[in-house]
Every structure is written in C-alpha cells, then in structure tokens.
Amino acid sequence: MRWSRTLIPTLKEDPADAEVVSHKLLVRAGMIRQLTRGIYDYLPLALRSLKKIETIVREEMDRAGAQELLLPIASPAELWQESGRWDVYGKELLRFKDRHERDFCLGPTHEEVITDLVRRAVRSYRELPFNLYQIQTKFRDEVRPRFGLMRGREFIMKDAYSFHTTVEDCRREYHNMFDTYRRIFTRMGLKFRPVEADTGAIGGSLSHEFQVLAESGEDAIASCDHCDYAANIQKAEVKVRPHSGRDVKETTAAHKKVATPGKKTVAEVAEFLSLPPERFIKTMVYKADGELVAVLVRGDHEINEVKMKDALHADEVALASEAEVEKATRVPTGFLGPIGLKLRTIADHAIQGVRGAVTGANETDAHFVDVDQERDFTPAAFADLRAAVAGDACPRCEAGKLEIHRGIEVGQVFYLGTKYSAKMGATYLDPEGREQPIEMGCYGIGVSRLLAAAIEQNHDANGIIWPFAIAPFEVILLPINYLDERIRAAADRLYEELRARKVDVLLDDRDERPGVKFKDADLIGVPLRITIGAKGLDKGCVEVRRRRDGSVEEIPVDQAADRIRDAVAGALIAAA
C-alpha cells in the first residue's frame, strides 16, 4: 500500500480523552477513532491488524477441528427468557423493540442463540460432538466503558461452543481448546499466562483465563514462582495451615473490653492500641441472598467475595449497608465482633485457634483484647475466605511462593456442562433411545481487545512496536526524498519486488520531511523499516532497521527484496 493512497491520520499529540497508552497510541497512530462512548471506528491500519489476528484464530480453530459459522447479532427476548438471563443480565443487555413491539436485544454473547440452533438441529448422539465458532461483533452496554479498545461497549469477539454426549468428551475438548489458545497467543507473539478463573456470569464449573501480562491490566493474577500454578486473584487459593493463628500470642487471660473512642478501622484501632493488624479479627457483614451474615478475616487480610459466595452457597452477595448492619445488630459498623453477635458467622481459616486477638466489642467505642477463638466464640464454619497476597505459600507445591502480577484477559475457556442445554431443552437420544441433555463448553477470545493488549505489552516512548504476526504491515519503505528521481526509482522497484514476494509492505511516498516520516514510522510500529536515501544508494545499499531494538543493517539493493522477505518469514516462524 502507498501511504498517499490510504487513510492514516496520525497525530502529534495525545488525544485529550485517552488515559492508557494503548488507547493513546491507537488514536495517534491513526488506527481508531471514537464514534461515541465505548464505540470506535476501525481505520484501515487497525483493520489490517484485526484481520491478521482473525486469520491466526481461524487457522488454529480449524486445525483444532472446530467449524466456523455466523449467528445473528440481534436476537428475540424469548430465548433469553428461557435461559433466565433476560432478567439476570441487567442493563448490560441492550434491548429494543422491533416495529411489531416485540422485544429484542443485541447479543452480548451467544449461548442462547447457539443452544437454540443446536436443539432444533440435533436429535441423535450420532451427530455429536462438534465445536462451532464465529468471529463477530458483540454489544455489552458496560456501566463504564474505558481505556479505548480495552473495555468498549461494542467489540469483536471469537466465541466457540462445543457440544458433547459425555462429561469426559467435553473435558477433552476443553483441553483441546486450552492447547489451541496457547498456540494462538504464542503465534501472535504475546507474553501471556493461562490462569484458573472464576466462571462469573456465564456459569459453569471449570474455567481458565488467558492473561496477557501488562502493568496496566485490569486483572490481578497470582502465580507460583516454583510450579505452574496460576490463578486469577478472585480464584487463587490460600493454603490451609491449621492453627496458623496460634502463634499470635501465648497468654490466655480472659478477654477484656477496652475503650476505643471513634476508632473504627483496623488501621485506626491498631495504631491506637499499638498492636499489629495481624492481631485483629475483622468482622464484615454481608447480605447473602437477603440474609445478613458476618464474615471474619484477620485484620491484615481482605475478603475474597467470590470465595465467600461459594462458601455460603449464595447466588448473590453484597456488603450490607451501614444502616442494615446497625438495624440488625444495634452496633455501628467499626465495633462489630464475633463474641455475642446475633448473626450467622463464618470465618477464614486464619481465624481458627487464634489467641490474643482484638475484635470489636459489639458496643460503640469499644473493642475486646485477648480474645481466644476456641474459648470465646465458634463460627458456623471455617473456610478459605481471604484474598491471596504476594508471598503466600503456593497451594499446589511445597516450595513455591505466590507472586502477584497484572494482566489483560484476552481469552477464557469454560466447561458449561448442562447449564444451558437443560434449561433450554437441548437434548439428544442416546444409544438406548433415552433423552439426555447435551454437555457444553464455551470458549472466547477478545479479538479487538487483543489489539489494545498487544500495544500495552509492546510499545516505547516513540510508539507501537508490533509483533510481526499482527502488524498492519511487516515492512515500511521510507524514501528520504520521494521527489528525487533516483531514490524514487529505487523505492518503487523495491516496493514491487516485495509485493511480488507477498510481503505486507507500506511505501511512504508522501512528500514529507524525513523527520516526519521517521516519527510516523516509529509511531505506527511497523517491525521493519527500510530507509532509501542518497547516502545508501551511493554505496548500492538500503538501510534495514528493526523497530523493536533499533538495530540497523545496510544491505545491497539488489539483494534487498529476498533478504527482507527472509527476515519477515524468519520472524514469523520464530514466533510460532
């Protein structure tokens, strides 16, 4: 492509409404423009990268035995009412009516639509298993879209759904997809980590996320420095060390009340009493499916709501409001404690057997000290309730410690089981002629988000540094002065030679100053830059510069096309 014949509106300055680097660079590099909140135009440069991402996804999905199809973006309310998600999904589901006043929504995901398709098309176990995928635009009316393509309302997603007769076969496909995802992200040249994940709104019981490692990531992930255990922080397990609280204090004097006027938070009381936060038992009150429940964790720990929800077998949990707490306990928040509390109470493992602890006294402006768990109170249950932190022992191996990193979720695989098939009557007849619900799995990749994630991980002060496999162009030709006959002829010739060799090449044929072209080339991040100037041509050479490390090499003009093609091919093979 000739630069002068396409639209690459680069900007010198950061757009005022962009916060993260990928958003700034995508806009500055002329790849995207915002149309409205959370919705973007993809300009030619962006579309080229998107297509390369899609091609890799298609090749690997096809290789894994999946079949591509295309489902509608609009779907009728009835399907969503069947699965129950019409009511559950909330405002994220963009709803509208057609001219006949029938309710519709834009698809935020497609379990309902595909399950409906399959239940109508499949009758027999002989027709299973299969895996169907699509690459398509999704719409989720996010509460707060942000960070450009990272969390848009409209976005492009690859979603796949597999259908099986047995749990074992479904798990086989789950692992097949897991391996496929590894290949996909490896080919794209990204540093990523698969992590155990919570299943969230999609539902199901087994799930992994694929996280692209980047400081700006929205997710925290815990990983072992010794073995390959890694999990989303929402899921990361804490190794149970029985009676880990015993070593806190040896005395067993009866607990006693101390005045702590106005000191409500652990930090405040800890400072007031000159005791470390780990000596405290923090009492939080949650509303679990309508019931108020007290949850105890050590003062320096934080509650993990996903774990708590599981421990309580609740569908919905939320922190109770101060008013609700005060009404139920007659104690203002900040002074709650497990001794004499009239609420169902569950406690983190770290609370078990603790001695010499500090808790609220269930009385305004007072706390208890020297609390002994076994002597003074008994929770209804002990469970893993706290969030893992850096330095925790690995739950899977002996030697390892957990590290916390940040990541951008670019893919997730779920084992769904019969969650949708049972509700929506997607069944098959087994060899004995009995009707059985279909086992399902689903597998997503955030195609447009990958664009942002790749940039978050691959950029410098001058702009984007695309991995070869997803770069909009592999090579940019930069004639120092395109109006100079000799330079122009050399550039045009090399351009045609590279095109003949199937290299994705962009020719900067604009009548611009060299400095402008250099800056733009760095900004849009093309991996190889070929500078064609008088100095080089005098020696019969052009200059090859690698965007990633800035390394420079002079190569003879007559060998240039072949050597550049070989360099591109080599880089692509190295990544895959």
Place this chain on the structure above:
RNA sequence: CGGGGCGUGGCGCAGUCUGGUAGCGCGCACGCUUGGGGUGCGUGAGGUCACCGGUUCAAAUCCGGUCGCCCCGACCA
C-alpha cells in the same frame, strides 16, 4: 447510580472569575527554502464558542435547563 472535570477552527489549549472587535501552538492551502529524526521564512483559509431558553444596550463570559465526553467511586467495619 453518586462525586468531580471538561465542551472555543481538524488536533492540543488560552480567554469565562471581572460581559464590550474570538486568540495561541500544531495541522491545512499557496510561494520560496530545506531534504537522514516533527526544516526556516512569508502569505492565507478555516470558528452558529455543544445545544435551548433567560438577563442585558451588549453574552464564549452571568443565570436556568438539556445533551455529549473524560476521570474517580459505587465493597474492607
């Protein structure tokens, strides 16, 4: 949904408090100049100051309302 900020040529911003001819940088067009890291000089085009209403002799500026965009929060007792 709560809090905060912003809306002025294509982009980034000043001007608003204290009402009185709409400005700067970049970009854009043209001419000369320059040609290996955003050249230099000159000339020029381009704005219903988000929108609606009000106050006033006079509104980008004051008042009321609406819309849009951004950020933070919507959990740690």
